Amino acid sequence: MIKKLLLIDDNEQDKKIIKRFLNKAGYHNIVTASTGEEGVEKEKTEDPDLVITDTVLPGIDGFMVCAKIREFRGPGKPKVIVITGAIDAVDAVKARKSGADDYCAKTSDFMPLLEAIKKLK
Amino acid sequence: MAKLQKRIKARSITIKFILWFLVISLVPLIIATYISYSSSCKLLEEAVSKSLLAVADNKANQVEAFLREKEEGIETLSRTPEIINAIELFDVAYDKGGVESEEYKMAYEKFGPLLAYYQRRFGYDDVYLIRSYGDVVFSVNKKDALHSIYIYEPYKDSQLSRLFIEVSMSPEPKISDFEYSPRTKEGAIYIAAPVFKEDRVIGAVVAQMGNKGIFEVVRDYKGLGRTGEIVLASKFGETISFITPLRFDPDAAFKRRIKFGSPEGLAEQKAIQGEKGSGISVDYRGKEVLAVWRYLPSFRWAMVAKMDTDEVYDSAGKLRNTLFVISLGLLALVVIMAVIIANSIANPIRELTKVSGVIANGDLSARARIKSKDEIGELAQSFNQMTDSLLEAKASVEQKKAELEVQKRLLEKANKELDSFVYTASHDLRAPLRGIVAFANFLEEDYKDQLNKEGQDFVKEIKEGAKRMNDLIDDLLKLSHISRIQNPYEDVNMNELLDAVVKRLDFDIKEINADLKIQKNIPIIRCDRIKMTEVFLNLINNAIKFSSKNNKESPRVAVDYAEENEFHKFSVKDNGIGIDPQYHEQIFGLFKRLHTQEEYEGTGAGLHIVKRIIDDHNGEIWVESEPGKGAAFYFTIPKDIEKKKKKIGEILVEEGLITEENLKDALKKQEKDKA
Numbered sequence: 001m002i003k004k005l006l007l008i009d010d011n012e013q014d015k016k017i018i019k020r021f022l023n024k025a026g027y028h029n030i031v032t033a034s035t036g037e038e039g040v041e042k043e044k045t046e047d048p049d050l051v052i053t054d055t056v057l058p059g060i061d062g063f064m065v066c067a068k069i070r071e072f073r074g075p076g077k078p079k080v081i082v083i084t085g086a087i088d089a090v091d092a093v094k095a096r097k098s099g100a101d102d103y104c105a106k107t108s109d110f111m112p113l114l115e116a117i118k119k120l121k
Numbered sequence: 122m123a124k125l126q127k128r129i130k131a132r133s134i135t136i137k138f139i140l141w142f143l144v145i146s147l148v149p150l151i152i153a154t155y156i157s158y159s160s161s162c163k164l165l166e167e168a169v170s171k172s173l174l175a176v177a178d179n180k181a182n183q184v185e186a187f188l189r190e191k192e193e194g195i196e197t198l199s200r201t202p203e204i205i206n207a208i209e210l211f212d213v214a215y216d217k218g219g220v221e222s223e224e225y226k227m228a229y230e231k232f233g234p235l236l237a238y239y240q241r242r243f244g245y246d247d248v249y250l251i252r253s254y255g256d257v258v259f260s261v262n263k264k265d266a267l268h269s270i271y272i273y274e275p276y277k278d279s280q281l282s283r284l285f286i287e288v289s290m291s292p293e294p295k296i297s298d299f300e301y302s303p304r305t306k307e308g309a310i311y312i313a314a315p316v317f318k319e320d321r322v323i324g325a326v327v328a329q330m331g332n333k334g335i336f337e338v339v340r341d342y343k344g345l346g347r348t349g350e351i352v353l354a355s356k357f358g359e360t361i362s363f364i365t366p367l368r369f370d371p372d373a374a375f376k377r378r379i380k381f382g383s384p385e386g387l388a389e390q391k392a393i394q395g396e397k398g399s400g401i402s403v404d405y406r407g408k409e410v411l412a413v414w415r416y417l418p419s420f421r422w423a424m425v426a427k428m429d430t431d432e433v434y435d436s437a438g439k440l441r442n443t444l445f446v447i448s449l450g451l452l453a454l455v456v457i458m459a460v461i462i463a464n465s466i467a468n469p470i471r472e473l474t475k476v477s478g479v480i481a482n483g484d485l486s487a488r489a490r491i492k493s494k495d496e497i498g499e500l501a502q503s504f505n506q507m508t509d510s511l512l513e514a515k516a517s518v519e520q521k522k523a524e525l526e527v528q529k530r531l532l533e534k535a536n537k538e539l540d541s542f543v544y545t546a547s548h549d550l551r552a553p554l555r556g557i558v559a560f561a562n563f564l565e566e567d568y569k570d571q572l573n574k575e576g577q578d579f580v581k582e583i584k585e586g587a588k589r590m591n592d593l594i595d596d597l598l599k600l601s602h603i604s605r606i607q608n609p610y611e612d613v614n615m616n617e618l619l620d621a622v623v624k625r626l627d628f629d630i631k632e633i634n635a636d637l638k639i640q641k642n643i644p645i646i647r648c649d650r651i652k653m654t655e656v657f658l659n660l661i662n663n664a665i666k667f668s669s670k671n672n673k674e675s676p677r678v679a680v681d682y683a684e685e686n687e688f689h690k691f692s693v694k695d696n697g698i699g700i701d702p703q704y705h706e707q708i709f710g711l712f713k714r715l716h717t718q719e720e721y722e723g724t725g726a727g728l729h730i731v732k733r734i735i736d737d738h739n740g741e742i743w744v745e746s747e748p749g750k751g752a753a754f755y756f757t758i759p760k761d762i763e764k765k766k767k768k769i770g771e772i773l774v775e776e777g778l779i780t781e782e783n784l785k786d787a788l789k790k791q792e793k794d795k796a
Contacts, residue, residue, distance in 0.1 A: 011552055013555075013556040013559075017555070017556065020563060062326075085548060085551055108555045108558035109555075109559070
């Protein structure tokens with residue numbers, strides 16, 4: 001059961017949009033971070049059920065974030081979904097290798113992300 | 122064997138020359154030899170015939186004269202009173218008691234020496250006196266054989282008895298045919314003349330003669346060469362017998378016979394039948410001879426004067442041999458000349474070939490060393506000039522190539538930069554756009570009630586503008602993706618590919634109720650699967666889009682395939698609004714639109730993307746259309762797509778500006794530089 005989410009994205013607009021969609025979908029406990037390093041730290045302190053991270057971040061990228069979380073936590077919790085501005089087959093493989101549970105594109109309605117979260121349950 | 126063939130091939134000009142020279146010289150040589158040989162043969166034949174004829178005439182006269190003389194001798198004898206007395210005396214004495222009687226002895230003493238004298242004097246073998254009863258009453262040599270010629274051997278049925286009968290009924294002297302005596306193994310003729318006393322035949326005087334005298338006449342071979350001779354033959358029953366010894370068969374007289382119809386002694390056979398003639402014939406030995414033949418009616422003999430054709434043509438043969446030797450010499454000379462001439466042509470050509478081989482292998486410094494001033498020398502000179510120019514051209518091509526390579530690399534770099542710029546730009550453009558769309562949506566969803574109608578319309582316009590921008594960015598991304606990503610060529614099942622395309626367009630097809638027909642059984646085609654899908658997606662989508670606005674007919678779209686010699690040809694046809702020919706080139710440009718956004722949606726990148734993909738495949742694309750008559754898009758994909766993917770270097774090689782070697786070296790160097 002996903003209750004607490006950590007959203008890592010350097011784009012404030014995207015963060016805002018995603019938060020709104022997540023709120024509407026019934027997720028209210030959302031922590032955000034703007035860089036990879038901050039994200040990794042927040043994951044340790046906040047202990048979220050799901051981490052949503054953008055690929056392109058200042059500092060370490062989303063895949064590295066994912067890999068570090070997995071390194072620290074091991075498999076299972078938290079779930080990690082990697083989101084990206086442009087879908088790319090190479091990135092999908094990279095996400096899988098870094099231990100992400102899913103990988104999806106950013107769209108204006110963020111339907112792929114919501115679907116991916118639904119699938120995790 | 123193969124080596125020899127190679128050698129012959131290598132020397133084919135020489136061989137050809139020899140053959141031609143031989144043909145040219147052999148034909149007249151053979152004709153000349155043949156003509157001179159055959160005419161000399163004819164001349165010789167005529168000359169020998171003439172001389173044979175002369176000899177034959179001469180001999181015939183001699184034989185005739187010889188026998189006439191003998192005949193006249195007998196005729197003279199028959200008229201001498203002594204002979205008349207002798208016959209009367211012997212007649213009486215023979216009856217008195219035969220040869221042993223006193224009377225006969227007295228008569229013999231009286232006339233014997235005289236008759237013997239006549240016999241010797243005229244050259245007879247024997248002289249007989251025959252009384253009218255047909256008894257031989259006197260013989261110089263055969264005193265013991267005095268019998269009746271009718272009853273007793275050896276006279277019974279002999280030439281002598283026949284001759285006596287003939288002579289006793291005619292006043293003329295007669296000559297018998299030859300008669301062969303098995304006892305003496307010799308042949309003889311008889312010459313008889315009747316003996317008259319007061320117009321009454323009281324008997325006959327007969328001379329017997331062998332063939333020696335006649336042989337003496339004909340044995341003279343003067344003017345008859347080594348093989349010529351005069352042959353005399355007489356009819357003996359159903360055969361012809363020679364009556365004198367022959368030059369090549371001394372025992373032939375009366376022993377050698379020729380049967381009528383036999384292949385030998387043809388001239389004798391003809392002559393004995395009364396013919397007179399001359400020509401090539403076959404003699405008693407079966408040898409070919411040139412012969413002159415005639416019949417001697419006085420004695421019923423055949424006379425043949427003949428000479429072996431070998432001897433006749435001997436001098437012609439010598440001439441022929443001489444001609445043959447001269448011909449051989451000439452031919453040898455011709456062959457030598459042919460070889461010399463051929464070599465004078467072939468050697469420079471070989472030299473040129475060798476040098477051009479060296480040049481073909483890339484050594485442009487090689488030059489033909491031919492000093493002659495003739496056409497071949499000119500050829501070598503212009504060949505060398507050509508090589509010089511080639512060297513210059515190569516140098517300038519190398520330079521051009523290097524320049525081109527630099528330009529190409531710059532161009533590639535610029536292209537790459539442009540592509541990555543487009544990629545980044547469109548990527549970065551997306552994020553704010555996402556915001557615009559999302560927030561416009563939020564505004565619409567969350568604050569709809571607070572906006573009046575105009576405000577709602579503005580939100581709608583924001584959303585529409587954003588959507589259009591999104592589409593443009595999508596296409597730009599796709600375009601940069603197509604330029605950046607080179608998928609490997611694979612064997613693609615086009616039927617499956619088209620099925621997938623149709624599935625993706627299913628919604629649109631159903632929405633406008635389009636009649637989409639796709640050809641079945643298209644073969645496997647080697648191409649970029651992902652990009653080819655893009656091509657059909659765009660073309661079919663366009664076709665559906667434009668045919669949907671046909672007000673008269675329901676929308677129809679057809680995808681067809683045709684296999685051509687070197688490429689696959691596809692077509693996508695619709696019955697839509699069509700395209701004015703003046704725009705046929707333009708429509709493949711980026712973001713070219715012929716219609717407003719309201720009429721037909723889309724960014725105008727689709728056909729440009731399609732063209733770039735087809736260009737990438739080295740194919741061609743074109744449209745055939747007129748306004749109101751629908752449009753047909755055609756494109757081709759080469760069958761040997763990998764080969765057709767030419768690089769600039771390969772094109773240079775194909776055009777002959779550089780060699781394969783140059784290209785390989787250049788590529789190696791390029792790789793080294795890269796490393």
